[in-house]
Amino acid sequence: MDLDIPNVTKETIEVAEQVKSRLAEDVHSYYTYELRTPNYASRLHKMSSIVSAVDKLQERRKEDSQLSRVFNIFKQDVFMSELV
Numbered sequence: 001m002d003l004d005i006p007n008v009t010k011e012t013i014e015v016a017e018q019v020k021s022r023l024a025e026d027v028h029s030y031y032t033y034e035l036r037t038p039n040y041a042s043r044l045h046k047m048s049s050i051v052s053a054v055d056k057l058q059e060r061r062k063e064d065s066q067l068s069r070v071f072n073i074f075k076q077d078v079f080m081s082e083l084v
Helices: 010-034 041-070 078-083
Strands: none
Touching: none
């Protein structure tokens, strides 16, 4: 994969790709041999859906925080400011 990410070296991207491949192999081995579940696609789909929902929630909270600052609706929360 040829990604151009600012402040990230090509070597770092290559290592990240290797780690991703290893994780995919480990997940496959775990489901196939440990759990004896050769068809685990539905479970992976559920996990992907959870990740997507969390991403959307995080984006919504970021937008809400920005709007509250723009309109001075809420007192700035230290915890929320660290999330943005």
